[in-house]
Amino acid sequence: MIDVQLLRAAPEVVERSQRMRGARVELVAEAAAADTERREAIAEFERLRAEQNAFGKRVAAASKDEKPALLAEVKQLSADVKAASERSSAAEARADELLAAIPNIVQDEVPPGGEDDYVVIREVGTRPEFDFEPRDHLALGELLAAIDMARGAKVSGARFYYLRGIGARLELALMQLALDRALAVGFVPLITPTLVKPEIMAGTGFLGEHADEVYRLESEDLYLTGTSEVALAGYHADEIIDVSDGPLRYAGWSTCYRREAGSHGKDTRGIIRVHQFNKLEMFSYIDPADAEAEHLRLVAMQEAMLTDLGLSYRVIDTAAGDLGTSAARKYDVEAWVPTQGAYRELTSTSNCTTFQARRLGIRYRAESGRTAPVATLNGTLATTRWIVALLETHQRADGSVAVPEVLRPYLGGLEVLEPATTK
Numbered sequence: 001m002i003d004v005q006l007l008r009a010a011p012e013v014v015e016r017s018q019r020m021r022g023a024r025v026e027l028v029a030e031a032a033a034a035d036t037e038r039r040e041a042i043a044e045f046e047r048l049r050a051e052q053n054a055f056g057k058r059v060a061a062a063s064k065d066e067k068p069a070l071l072a073e074v075k076q077l078s079a080d081v082k083a084a085s086e087r088s089s090a091a092e093a094r095a096d097e098l099l100a101a102i103p104n105i106v107q108d109e110v111p112p113g114g115e116d117d118y119v120v121i122r123e124v125g126t127r128p129e130f131d132f133e134p135r136d137h138l139a140l141g142e143l144l145a146a147i148d149m150a151r152g153a154k155v156s157g158a159r160f161y162y163l164r165g166i167g168a169r170l171e172l173a174l175m176q177l178a179l180d181r182a183l184a185v186g187f188v189p190l191i192t193p194t195l196v197k198p199e200i201m202a203g204t205g206f207l208g209e210h211a212d213e214v215y216r217l218e219s220e221d222l223y224l225t226g227t228s229e230v231a232l233a234g235y236h237a238d239e240i241i242d243v244s245d246g247p248l249r250y251a252g253w254s255t256c257y258r259r260e261a262g263s264h265g266k267d268t269r270g271i272i273r274v275h276q277f278n279k280l281e282m283f284s285y286i287d288p289a290d291a292e293a294e295h296l297r298l299v300a301m302q303e304a305m306l307t308d309l310g311l312s313y314r315v316i317d318t319a320a321g322d323l324g325t326s327a328a329r330k331y332d333v334e335a336w337v338p339t340q341g342a343y344r345e346l347t348s349t350s351n352c353t354t355f356q357a358r359r360l361g362i363r364y365r366a367e368s369g370r371t372a373p374v375a376t377l378n379g380t381l382a383t384t385r386w387i388v389a390l391l392e393t394h395q396r397a398d399g400s401v402a403v404p405e406v407l408r409p410y411l412g413g414l415e416v417l418e419p420a421t422t423k
Contacts, residue, residue: 178382205326228252349379
């Protein structure tokens with residue numbers, strides 16, 4: 001949750017963030033009032049409990065004749081303490097509920113507005129042009145016997161698919177390339193659980209406004225993760241970690257699941273918007289003072305991948321109203337998809353400041369010796385959707401696809417993906 005000290009000292013900062021997100025500003029005053037009520041209830045409980053303890057000593061020291069009258073007072077005081085304890089617990093629960101409902105504080109530089117109010121930071125590369133009618137990624141995938149949507153739907157329903165043959169190899173090549181690059185700069189690889197407890201899912205901020213995107217196994221009270229960010233954030237839950245020598249960096253490889261609620265009719269063709277996909281996610285635990293610089297490092301790694309794969313892309317600064325609950329700032333890197341004549345998101349990277357760490361109890365020891373919440377950041381380095389941009393960008397008239405040089409070692413030296421006959 002947000003820093004309660006900020007709410008007390010500068011509620012206008014929290015209100016501004018809510019306003020930028022298009023979220024309910026009145027929630028700030030409600031949370032502040034609940035916090036005041038909580039502190040007053042706790043203070044009253046502690047006063048009565050201290051009075052009870054002092055009175056107990058007085059009873060113990062009283063004479064036999066004095067005790068009967070005092071014991072009646074003890075009974076009333078005990079009832080008062082119990083009632084105060086109940087009020088205190090209720091006030092704490094209410095304050096925690098309202099504080100947890102406030103999203104992370106948006107950074108000052110973030111553009112206000114909604115999904116369409118992003119700011120383009122830069123465009124990189126030359127958009128491909130063809131002297132033939134380009135095929136979309138699904139047509140290419142079917143020619144290459146790489147993508148099978150029909151059998152995916154037969155087995156699992158809409159928005160499921162098979163990657164087969166060179167399609168499966170292509171995804172593994174992308175993921176391995178990304179992993180090698182993460183390893184080269186010190187990320188520790190993790191193959192993460194894809195089922196997590198409710199407190200971990202809630203702690204990362206995925207059970208708020210985006211809860212309808214998440215699959216839940218009700219009988220087990222577990223959630224399927226839509227990104228390994230969730231399991232990576234939970235890895236150090238309730239721990240004090242050492243970031244004095246630099247951040248702890250992890251690269252999580254996992255299958256991801258999303259319900260795609262509310263996306264009926266959107267991107268129904270191919271593998272752009274699906275229920276299951278693979279992803280390699282970068283995750284950093286870091287001293288909050290270094291978080292913004294780390295954010296730019298993650299973006300640079302993403303851009304290097306796209307550049308080396310020969311993709312035209314742009315980097316956007318996501319508007320406040322399009323940020324997730326836990327993000328204070330988010331950059332998306334979007335590749336040009338020729339048949340759509342549009343940029344489509346391939347990666348995103350978010351600075352979650354101390355928001356997730358507060359909820360999950362992840363701290364570091366500052367120079368003062370006191371513990372404080374760390375900052376957490378996340379960023380995608382490869383995912384199934386990259387295949388869309390790769391196939392469409394590097395296609396040839398005969399339906400073959402040139403393999404970017406950087407991927408060839410991961411495909412046994414293969415330079416061209418050739419059309420095949422599907423059986």
